[in-house]
Each structure stands twice: as C-alpha cells, then as structure tokens.
Amino acid sequence: MKFSKLVLTTLIFSIFFASCTDDDTKQDIPLGSYDNGLLILNQGLFLNNDASVSYVSSDFSIAQNDIFSVVNPAKTLGDTGQFVGFYNELAYIVLNGSNKIEIVNRYTLKSVGSINSGLKNPRYIAFANGKGYVTNWGDGSVATDDFVAVIDLTTNKVASSIPVIEGPEKILSNSGKLYVAHKGGFSYGNKISVIDVTTNAISTTITVGDVPESLEIKDGTLWVACSGNPSYVKAPLVETAGQIVKVNLSTNKVASTIAYSDATKHVSNLVLNGSDAYYTIDSDIYKMSTSATALPITSAFSTTAQGVYGVYSFAVHGNHIYVGDAGDYTHNGKVYVYALTTPSIGTLEKTLTVGVIPAGFYFND
Template sequence: MKKSISKYVFLLLFVSVFTVSCTSDDRDDIVQETPISGAYNNGLFILNEGGFGSSNASITFLDNDDQVYNSIFSGVNNRDLGDVAQSIGFNEDNAYVVVNNSSTIEIVNRNTFESIATTTSMIVNPRFIEFSDSKGFITNWGDPNDVSDDYVAVLNLTTNQVETKIPVAEGPEKLVIHNGKLYVAHQGGYGYGNSVTVIDVETQAVVTSIEVADVPSGIIVANGSLYVLCSGKAPFTNDETVAKLFKINTATDTVEASLTFPSEIHPSFLELDNNNLYYTIAGDVYVVSIIDFQLPTTPIFQTSNNGLESLYGFKVNNGSIYIADAKDYDSNGEVFIYDSTGILQQQFSVEIIPNSFYINN
C-alpha cells in the first residue's frame, strides 16, 4: 500500500505496522458487545484502520449513554470491512467508508450501518472523500510505483459509481470544498509534497496550484480563509525542513500569512472549534486563535500523564477533544476524551489502530 511516510508526525514511517505480526493472538482482551441495529444516529464513530494486510479494519460506536460497541460494520453486515480503513465521509443519510488497501468505498446507511453498495471501479489506494451536490470527490494515490498516476475520483452519488478521474500531483490527501472550489493537500505519498491543488467543482478542471511548505497534513476552512498545516520533513529524512501554518485567501488563492514553527518541531493534525485551530506536537495539544493568528509558546495540556503511547487520531468538537492511541500498532487501541482545559472525561479500549473520529447527530 502506498502509505504516506509523512502521516501524523510520520509515526516511525509506519514501520511498526509493517514489521510486527498482524495476528490477533497478542491483542488485549476487550468485551465484544452485540452491535445495535438502527440506533447509530446519535453518538461517535471511531474508525480503526487495522493492521496492513490483515483485513481487520473495524468501526467502534460510542453512544450517548457511553456504551461502547465494537465491530459494528461486520456485526450488522456479517462480513469484514476490509484492509486498512482510512477515513469516513458523511453525506445526507449515508456514510462512505474509504478502505485504502482494499481499494474500496463501502457505502452504508449512517443510522443503521446497513450496507448500500461497495464501489471498487476506478478506485486505487483511496484516502479521503468530500461532497458537493450529487458528487463525491475521493483522493487516490494510484499505483505506488507510479508518481504520475495520482488523481481525484468523481463519484456519482446516485449510481455509486466513479464517473471520471481528475489527474493531480503525487500524494493527494485531505481535501475541503469552499465556494465552488475543491482544495486538495498534497502530502506527497511516498515522497514529500508541498502544494495545494485548486479544482473547479463544476468543470472538474484544475484551476491552479498553491505552493506551501513540506508535508501539508491538515487543511481547514474557517471564516472564509483556508488554513493549511505543514508538518515539514522529519529528521529521519536527512533533509529536515521547518513546519508552517498558512492562511490562504480563497478569493485569490494566494498566501495571506504564515507562521513558522521552531526548527525540529513537527506538528500534526488540524482541527477547528469555536474560532480556534487545534494541532498536536507529540502528545501535547496546542491552540491558535484565528483572530490573533500567533503561535502559542505552551500547550493547553499534555497527555503523557494519562498513559497515552502513540497519538494517532485527533478531533475537536464543541469543546471536547478526542485522541486515539494506536499503542504498539498490533494490540487494541484506546480512546481518550478531554474537555477543553485538558481534564480527562473518558477513556476506553477500541480495536486495532484507531485513526479518526466522526460525530453522527
């Protein structure tokens, strides 16, 4: 799989996923609850990507009564989700689960989790999905041995089939849609990207490319501006570069301002909540006001005291901060939920390699 070596502070080039055994023999015991059916409309989905090559990706659900249900996709549909679940996108009543190494999009009803369709045609190493009207836009890395075949697939949401492909630069990752334009961050795939492609949603044509710093790992629209967090190249590359946070004018698609992190500091993730941008450095959580737009000197809190081992997923919503711990990338992971001041509210086990959170309400 063409897995990015720059993802989330690079996480040891994901080496641990490739070198450890991917069997379930050494997994910590967790209680398997009977998955509920037809009651997923209020709660939190945790996507567990699973071990590479093991086809043990899964989805956990936390309901509003704090009950945890594991393996809900397989529990409802009586089949496995696939190999390396990358992300989920919501559009109306449907959830679109992007399964990277299986090169599939699993489409389910977001409230019952019953399968609607599985899309495989013209999908190769998919990463993330966003929606506009009757279309879904999916970033694809293509063949990992070909740096020129990366693209954005255009999914017809009525037929659940890909209609066309939009060629883009190598390593397209996260994407956002704003004012009729699709912004695609190029983290770089096996290499190191430093650009954001701008695509006209209606014509599906590339309009321009915005140069940013190395490894753009987070992209957010807030108050009409585009914010791009670039992690920079890590020390192990022998070509370490500085990290930056960009503010981009979406009317002109030009850089309006940027903040440079100290050398040897490589932030990850980018989340928006109440006019604040949140990111992480190792196990610490930081916040930048989009009003002042200045880098903080200290984190709002640290997670090391709570036993977090490997921060692999991060989300902020309505003052709650969600952190996924991948542990050793072979055992079951763990989820930590904090309030906005860093006080731990909940902590519970999930399944292998939790990587992201999705609130359904």
Template sequence: MKFKHFFITAALASFIFVGCDDDDDDQPVIGALEVSTAIETADEGAGSVDITFSTTPAIDTDVTITYEVSGTATSGEDYEALTGSVVLPAGDLTVAQSITLIDDEEVESSEDLIVTITTIAGSEDLVIGVKDEATLSITDNDSYPFENGIIVTHEGNFFQGNASISFVSNDYETVQNEVYATVNDVDSWADNIQSMAFNGDFGYIVVNNSQKVEVVNRYTFESVATIDTELLNPRYMAIANGKGYVTNWGDGSDTEDDYVAVIDLEENTVVSKIPVAEGPERLVVKENTIYVAMQGGYNQNNIVTVIDAATNTVSTTVTVGDRPNSLQLDTEGNLWVLSGGNPAWTGNETLAQLDKINTADNTVSASFEFAETEHPGALVTEGSNLYYYLSSSVFKMETASTALPATAEITGLSFYDMAVNEGILYGVDAKDYTSNGSLEIYDLSDYSLLASKEVSIIPGEIYFNGTAER
C-alpha cells in the same frame, strides 16, 4: 365548511329573533357541538389519548355523533381503528372518544390524526359548531441505533482484514465495536480503513488497501453499495456540487498517476478522474471549490491543489510547507494548512509550517514556521481557535494570532489523530498498534479528562452523528 357555519349562524339568529317575541317563550335552545383534545401532541408510547365532543347546553335525548378520521397517521399502524361514531348520552355535556396509540419500533416522522364531525343524529336542537375538527400530532419515540454519538474508524493491520467501525454514545456510557461487521453479518470485510465521509443519510467508508468505498446508512450502518472500480489507494473523500471526490495515490512506483476520483452519488460509480500531482491527501470544500492537501504520497510534496467542482478541473495550486497533512476552514472562510515538514529519517529534514490562505484569491496571507525537529499534525478548528498536535501535546492558537503558541494546553498524550466538537476534544490513541486502542475525551473549558474508552485496533479517524431527519 362555509355551509355548516352559515347554518349554525342562521339557526342561532332565528332563535334570537323568535325569542324576542313575547308571545312565545317556549322556543328550544339550539346547542353547538364541538370537538377538541386536551393535548395537541402525544408520544406514541403514551397509551391512549381522549378526543372530547362537547355541547352547551345539555340535550335531553341521546345524540349519535358521526366523525371522519383523516391525516397522515395510519389506522392499524399508528393507532387502533376507530368506529367513526360515538353517542352523547341524554343530559350529558361531553363524551370522550379514546384513541389507543400503537407504540411500534419503526423510526418515523411525526404524524397527524384529524377527527372531523360530519353528522349529528337524534336531536334537532343541536348543530355542528365552529370547532368541528381536532388534530392530534403523534410523535415517534424510536431512534436509529447509531444516532447521537461518535463514530471511530479503525485502520486495523495491513493484510489482516481487521479494520472496523466503533460507535460511542454521546454520554460515553455505551461503546459498540465491530459495528459494520455486526450489522451486516460479515467477518473480514475491510483492509485498512483510511477515512469516512457523509452526505445526508449516507456514510462513505474509504477502505485504502481494499481499493473500495463502502456506502452505508450512517444511522444504521446497513450496507447500501460498494464502489470498487476505478479506485487505487483511495485516501479521503469530500462532497461538493452533488458529487463525491476521492483522493487516490495510485501506484506507489508511479509518481504521475495520482488523481481525484469523481463519484456519481446516485449510481455510486466513479464517472471521471481529475489528474493531480503526487500524493493527494485530505480535502475540504468551500462552496464549489475543493482544496486538496498534496502531502506527497510515497514521496514528498508542498502544494494545495484547488479544484473547481463545477468543471472538475484544477484551477490553480498554492505552495505551502513540506508535507501538508491537515487543513481547515475558519469562520471567516480562510483556509489553514498545517505542513509537518520532512522528518529526519528522510535525510532532508525541513521546517514544519502553518499557512493561512485567503480563499478569495487563493494566496498565502500569513505563514508561521515551527522550530527545527518539530513536526506537528492533526490541525482542527472550532470557532476562532485552532488546535494542533505536537510532541505529545495539544496546542491552541487563535486565528487572529501573529505567532505560534509557546506552551501547550494538554501534555502527556499519545494521539494518532484528533477532532473537536462543541467544546470537547477527542483524541485516538493507537497504543501498540496490535491491541485495542482508546478514545480519549477532554473538556476544552478546563482541559480535564472526561472519559477514556477502549475501542478497537488502530483507531484512526473521529466523526460525529447527530439526530437523523424524520
């Protein structure tokens, strides 16, 4: 490159020097040939894009331009093969090389096509200019089938093998039920899906009564692996320190066999177990610390177990209300734990409670008791607001509040669980637990119902898929 630029500079300098000689006014004018593109980026479905070779002034003979094609784009896959040369007709200032783009169905990253002038033949009055290279970025117009939408897991009926996955597009126009079964061409594949977790491109479907975790590509739902050993009544999963952690209730008749399974995410195998108290349920992660709500499994419990993911050991426990059913981290790093209390049918009904835990020292910094017979659940958070479900209603509470809210924001509901994302509340209604349920969608700015979509049998959990990395 330095040699070419030196050459043109020397050539032009020579021309200027000679041109100053009054005795020789017939010296030829040396032109510079350059290459450019009118647009820097083109969608693969654009058809064709021109690369333009140009010179000033015009040359009085035909000029053959040879160019090299490089970059991450592949000839024959991303664009039709180029000849590597083009002729600039005598007297013309420009000539275009058309590049035909190939619109394939493969999801891929943006790729560059680089055209570099290498030689010029046909005139000594033309040299390669400074702009000897042009780059065109080719962008993909394809997407994975389950990007940018809502994933709903369905428990299905016990021992019926009819658990399933649904996908709802972000515009709520498209609903696809039986996603996993359709993609992988299987019929009965899961008995009671409890939850799902995500790590990069992978999704982990925790299937409680099948005693397994199905690993899929989260954007295509193609099966990747099945983890079906060392799990017993698996419930929920989280990712910490590069590993997976799955809560297990163990044998319902044994109060001392509950554990958190540690999964090697490269090999998709259980590599160890962390013994815990009765009934590990939902869990959240802050850095390398895992907080597990000990709901009690087939019995009752009232603690949060704190696990150090660096050592895979229990570092402490925090006492909260009876039957902690959900927990969330707020924007300041505090942990909020909602405990439903013992219900009346246990014969030992207790008060529900909302606890705020300072994660710096794992101590309870505030507690809020609910009234008798109130048993809330489904705590979710967005920004500085907490939302929970109680008595067929959704309540909102700011994290800075000193008391529980007295009135609900949305009433007349029948939610089995709910989630919040970008100002929208999503709740699942299991209906009669034998026929298809629904996904109910509300705008939290005015609490209006945006959509109600039929999904499948006993919708249980709601998750969100964005755009896959290219």
C-alpha cells in the same frame, strides 16, 4: 359568552399542546441504533482485512466495537480503514488496502453497496455538485499516476478521474471548488491543488509549507497545517519546522504564514472550533486563538500520562477533546476523552478501548 370563550381557549391550547408534544416526540426518535453518538473508524493492520467501526453514545453510556460486523454478519468491512465521508444519510467508508469504498447508512451501519473499481490507493473523500471526489495515490512508487476519482452518486460508480500531482490526501469542498492537500505520497509535497467542480479540472495550484497535513475552512480562509519535513528525510532535503498557512479563498493566494523556528516541531491534526484552533505535536495538545499571529510555545496539556507516544487521531467536539492512541499498532487501541473547557482543559474524563489503530472520529449528531 365567557363560558364559550373559555371552551374555545381550552380547545386551542389542547391542540397547540398536542402539536408541540408530537413535534418533541418526533425530535427524540433516533434515526438508528448509532444515532446521537460517535463513530470511530479503526484502521486495522495493513493486509489483515480487519478494519472496523466502533460506536460511543453521546453520554458515553454505550460503547460497542466492530459494529459493522454486528449489523452485516455476512460481510467483512475490508483492509485499512482510511476515512469516512458523510453524505446525507449515507457514510462512505474509504478502505485504502482494499481499494474500495463501503457505503452504509450512517445511523444504522447497514451496508447499502460498495465501490470496487476505479480506485487505487484511495485516501479521502469529499462531496460537491452531486458527486463524490476521492483522492488516490495510484502506485505509491510512481510519482505520475495520482488522481482524484469522480463518483456518480446516483449509481455509486467511478465516472471519471482527474490527474493530479503526487500524494493527494485531505480534500475539502467549498463554493464550487475542491482543495486537495499534497503531502507527497512516499515523497514530500508542498502544494494545494484547486479543482473547479463545474469542469472537473485543476484551476490553480498553491504553494504552501512542507507536507500539508490538515485542511480547515473558516470565514473565507483556508487553513493549512503543514507538518514540515521529518527528521529522516534524505539529502538534499532537510528537516523543516511545522507551520500554519492561511489562504484567501477569494484569490487563492497565501495571505499569511506562522511557523515555528524549531525544525523539530511538526504540526498535525489541526481543528478549528469557534474562535480557537487546536493541533498536536507528538503527544501534546496545543491551543491558540484563530486571530493569533504566532504559534504557541507551550502546549495546553500533554497526553503522556496516558502513555501516548504520539497522537494518531484527534477531534474537538462539544465540550470534549478526543485523542486516538494506536499503542503498539498491533493490538486494540485506546481513545482518551479530555475536558475542553478552561480551566479544566486536559482533565481526563473517559478511557475507551476500541479497535486496532483508531484512525478518525465522526459525529452522528
């Protein structure tokens, strides 16, 4: 009996061990050459048709530029890379200057198609209800032709469009609603449009601060970072300070506003990470608690030691802070990786040379 029990126990353990080993092996199988890492969209020079994508592995041991061209040697990505939206295994790369969206497998960068019609000055993309929604400026000099293009994701064609007010930029999806920030295009906006995805129509408009620049959602609240009117606005407009506006998503009403009193402080690149909020002003990185009732006066650290004139792109991920530096906006840009954890926050950990004008970070993990 004891021998039989021993054999049975050994057999069960062997099956269990083999099963676990198989599962672990499956988890370690990469989905593609560019899995487990960071994609960096490089904008390129306007009208130069040199937008590109760089890749950096999660452990920083691999860094490679222009990976779209490596994988798709017969194709050019396009002009002025604006944004990348992930939808399942696909990445939708918005090319502002080309008026198109290039669709690739997000793990292999292999092109699977493109959207070449129905777009005009496309900016950002979000996904809801099985559709893609792309903000478009239309003709930048015309205030009345802006729209959100609705993409049928089964055919990857623009199926319809939703007229909106001037200068739609960042767009977020949440619980059957789309929230669109209107920076104002060539003007200066202060509105958020709310679109119902069941009707593809605007349900309400929310007035926030001047030039809403970033959108984040946390715990039923929409955070809107408003950079404020810049110093070069023309009368009757005046320069205004940056602020963070919080909108209650159950009512779509402004719940609170915290602002700088100094009109020269312009907030950009808001990121929420756990219980902390991060944003940039010029070359400085600011950190505050998400429960704070005032904006910090002193920055967490500065990037001026790296020669950064102004933070062009920004991300907080894992234990790192990522800063994209466009440099002279003509030659290859830099990405600086800093420590996130206190007390070493702001310690430079890595410097990477990427493509021209690093515009955004997209994490494939």
